[in-house]
Amino acid sequence: MAVLQTKELTKQFGELTAVEEVDFQIERGEIVGIIGPNGAGKTTFVNLLTGVLNATVGDIIFGGEPLKNAPVHDRANRGLVRSFQIPQVCDDLTLLENVRSAILSREQRNSSLFSLLLWEDESRSEAIELLNEFGLGERQNLSAEAIPHGDKKILDVCMSVAMEPELLILDEPTSGVATENKHEIMKRLRNYFETTDSAVLFIEHDMELVAEYADRVFAMDQGRKLIDGPPEEVLEDETVKRRIRGEE
Numbered sequence: 629m630a631v632l633q634t635k636e637l638t639k640q641f642g643e644l645t646a647v648e649e650v651d652f653q654i655e656r657g658e659i660v661g662i663i664g665p666n667g668a669g670k671t672t673f674v675n676l677l678t679g680v681l682n683a684t685v686g687d688i689i690f691g692g693e694p695l696k697n698a699p700v701h702d703r704a705n706r707g708l709v710r711s712f713q714i715p716q717v718c719d720d721l722t723l724l725e726n727v728r729s730a731i732l733s734r735e736q737r738n739s740s741l742f743s744l745l746l747w748e749d750e751s752r753s754e755a756i757e758l759l760n761e762f763g764l765g766e767r768q769n770l771s772a773e774a775i776p777h778g779d780k781k782i783l784d785v786c787m788s789v790a791m792e793p794e795l796l797i798l799d800e801p802t803s804g805v806a807t808e809n810k811h812e813i814m815k816r817l818r819n820y821f822e823t824t825d826s827a828v829l830f831i832e833h834d835m836e837l838v839a840e841y842a843d844r845v846f847a848m849d850q851g852r853k854l855i856d857g858p859p860e861e862v863l864e865d866e867t868v869k870r871r872i873r874g875e876e
């Protein structure tokens with residue numbers, strides 16, 4: 629079943645059509661990479677999904693229900709979570725406190741203050757378990773400002789995962805990260821999501837990562853869908869090679 633589906637999704641900025649009649653869907657358990665040249669409309673598309681922008685025309689169906697113009701927090705509460713290009717980590721908190729804050733914000737959706745207090749120990753062990761899964765467990769008591777940029781991005785992903793998303797959207801999860809850490813972030817993400825039936829959608833410029841970690845690739849150009857399919861097919865497409873991979 630599709631976690632999310634768009635129908636003829638369109639966004640205009642004045643005269644410019646940044647996203648044009650995009651039909652897209654992502655199934656439970658899928659990891660989908662979005663690729664496209666600069667200005668293709670990838671970020672605008674994702675901003676429409678998360679509610680940062682409202683569509684000019686078209687529909688977004690999430691969990692079987694139309695999102696219409698639901699605000700960002702409402703979509704996040706329903707399980708449509710976005711991690712940011714610049715990690716939204718609080719530098720003054722420890723890694724453990726950062727992850728617990730994500731868990732607590734998830735729990736605040738449904739719980740009373742009283743049950744949250746009872747739940748104190750549970751959130752702690754859950755946060756430690758997540759930090760361990762993402763390789764940060766040994767540094768749980770360091771403040772976030774003390775860890776390198778690449779590890780902060782892992783922490784950011786870990787916090788997004790703590791929100792228990794139905795669909796996690798990542799905008800260039802590995803940008804600004806050293807090559808060896810890029811694979812570490814993607815591997816940990818994939819390993820984690822293999823244990824859930826949640827879906828992941830990530831924007832990525834690094835074709836090697838797309839080839840290795842995406843189950844499916846959605847290529848955009850000039851606001852439109854160019855091609856949608858398995859990585860081996862999309863990355864070998866002649867237009868993709870010319871327009872996106874910069875090959876003649």
Ligand SMILES: Nc1ncnc2c1ncn2[C@@H]1O[C@H](COP(=O)(O)OP(=O)(O)OP(=O)(O)O)[C@@H](O)[C@H]1O
Binds near residue numbers: 667668670671
């Ligand atoms: N708020 C805005 N107002 C006007 N035009 C915008 C706005 N946001 C994006 N655009 C334009 O929409 C088009 C698509 O931009 P977008 O950032 O979505 O592309 P992208 O594929 O994410 O590019 P990149 O890979 O460079 O991040 C571009 O022409 C951009 O200049």
